[in-house]
Amino acid sequence: MTETATARRSGAASRERFIATTARLLQRQGYAATGLSEIVAASGAPKGSLYFHFPGGKEELAAAAIASAGAQLRDAIATVFASADDVAAAIAGLIDALAAGLAASDYRGGCPIATVALERAGDSPLLRERTAQAFDSWLDAIAARLRAGGLSRARAERRALLVLSAIEGALILARAGRDPGPLQAVREELAELLA
Amino acid sequence: MTETATARRSGAASRERFIATTARLLQRQGYAATGLSEIVAASGAPKGSLYFHFPGGKEELAAAAIASAGAQLRDAIATVFASADDVAAAIAGLIDALAAGLAASDYRGGCPIATVALERAGDSPLLRERTAQAFDSWLDAIAARLRAGGLSRARAERRALLVLSAIEGALILARAGRDPGPLQAVREELAELLA
Numbered sequence: 001m002t003e004t005a006t007a008r009r010s011g012a013a014s015r016e017r018f019i020a021t022t023a024r025l026l027q028r029q030g031y032a033a034t035g036l037s038e039i040v041a042a043s044g045a046p047k048g049s050l051y052f053h054f055p056g057g058k059e060e061l062a063a064a065a066i067a068s069a070g071a072q073l074r075d076a077i078a079t080v081f082a083s084a085d086d087v088a089a090a091i092a093g094l095i096d097a098l099a100a101g102l103a104a105s106d107y108r109g110g111c112p113i114a115t116v117a118l119e120r121a122g123d124s125p126l127l128r129e130r131t132a133q134a135f136d137s138w139l140d141a142i143a144a145r146l147r148a149g150g151l152s153r154a155r156a157e158r159r160a161l162l163v164l165s166a167i168e169g170a171l172i173l174a175r176a177g178r179d180p181g182p183l184q185a186v187r188e189e190l191a192e193l194l195a
Numbered sequence: 196m197t198e199t200a201t202a203r204r205s206g207a208a209s210r211e212r213f214i215a216t217t218a219r220l221l222q223r224q225g226y227a228a229t230g231l232s233e234i235v236a237a238s239g240a241p242k243g244s245l246y247f248h249f250p251g252g253k254e255e256l257a258a259a260a261i262a263s264a265g266a267q268l269r270d271a272i273a274t275v276f277a278s279a280d281d282v283a284a285a286i287a288g289l290i291d292a293l294a295a296g297l298a299a300s301d302y303r304g305g306c307p308i309a310t311v312a313l314e315r316a317g318d319s320p321l322l323r324e325r326t327a328q329a330f331d332s333w334l335d336a337i338a339a340r341l342r343a344g345g346l347s348r349a350r351a352e353r354r355a356l357l358v359l360s361a362i363e364g365a366l367i368l369a370r371a372g373r374d375p376g377p378l379q380a381v382r383e384e385l386a387e388l389l390a
Contacts, residue, residue, distance in 0.1 A: 032228035106317070108317040114313060117367055118313065121303070132372045158380045162385070172313060185352075
């Protein structure tokens with residue numbers, strides 16, 4: 001590699017490290033509690049490169065982290081759905097995967113974007129829009145699976161809103177109670193509804 | 196009134212003002228973004244009295260605000276349920292009331308405690324516990340209404356978890372999208388399920 005290519009690769013690696021670290025901190029503690037110095041320290045990337053990659057600072061970095069986390073969960077949804085025999089099993093599989101992640105993180109890692117969505121919906125048009133786009137991408141994946149199961153487009157879109165809302169809410173209740181019960185209850189209720 | 200009684204009454208008024216102001220700020224922007232100086236300025240109560248009433252500072256004040264907001268919504272649920280003819284109408288009425296509050300606040304005033312629950316679940320046992328208690332009190336009210344509609348205790352508790360989760364999640368999606376659609380979808384889906 002030339003020196004320029006090496007520098008470029010190392011720059012890209014720093015950028016990805018900033019995004020991954022920010023996504024993890026936003027998921028666990030939200031936007032306001034996450035400072036740039038904490039992001040730099042936790043990422044291990046050189047501080048000077050943060051404003052090089054993200055001249056817009058924390059908001060721009062958070063927007064990239066939300067987009068990245070949104071795409072990652074959308075891919076995870078596709079993977080879970082691909083191995084499910086029917087709609088009920090697909091949704092149950094998604095809830096099981098999220099419940100496992102929540103328990104493995106000692107009830108810190110719930111929805112990667114919900115905290116920021118609630119904190120910043122009123123004050124940051126950029127972050128509000130990025131969270132809405134991520135939610136929409138998950139809704140599209142769920143609605144597509146429901147349509148494949150036989151629902152009309154309108155019914156599938158409406159039911160996808162119920163499914164995602166129930167999952168998002170159960171992730172809040174499960175974190176507050178440090179208890180997977182809400183996710184299990186939603187899993188069972190939805191399985192019955194979707195069967 | 197004696198001077199002591201006047202002072203006591205004014206002290207109680209300051210305490211209530213701090214709690215009401217904090218509850219409103221926590222609902223709109225969360226815990227980390229809300230500073231004590233903002234609370235003092237917005238409440239109009241004397242700054243010196245804050246640590247008199249809340250020697251534990253911001254965390255203690257937030258805990259009182261969460262408890263107060265939790266009780267207020269529990270009472271609102273009871274009022275809405277009391278005027279509903281059946282279970283489906285009761286849940287629809289609750290969602291309508293929350294949707295109206297959200298729209299009236301320009302999509303800033305969603306669930307009064309969800310943001311704090313997500314932000315602080317991992318780091319403040321006190322606030323985690325207070326949010327869990329508030330959620331439980333709402334779940335109890337919903338489960339009681341479902342039992343009155345004919346469900347067994349176990350089924351009512353499970354379905355109450357679906358109902359509250361779906362409402363909490365729809366409030367997130369509605370804020371992110373600045374759109375009442377998710378609440379309307381959940382309202383219609385639940386009405387069908389509960390009919």
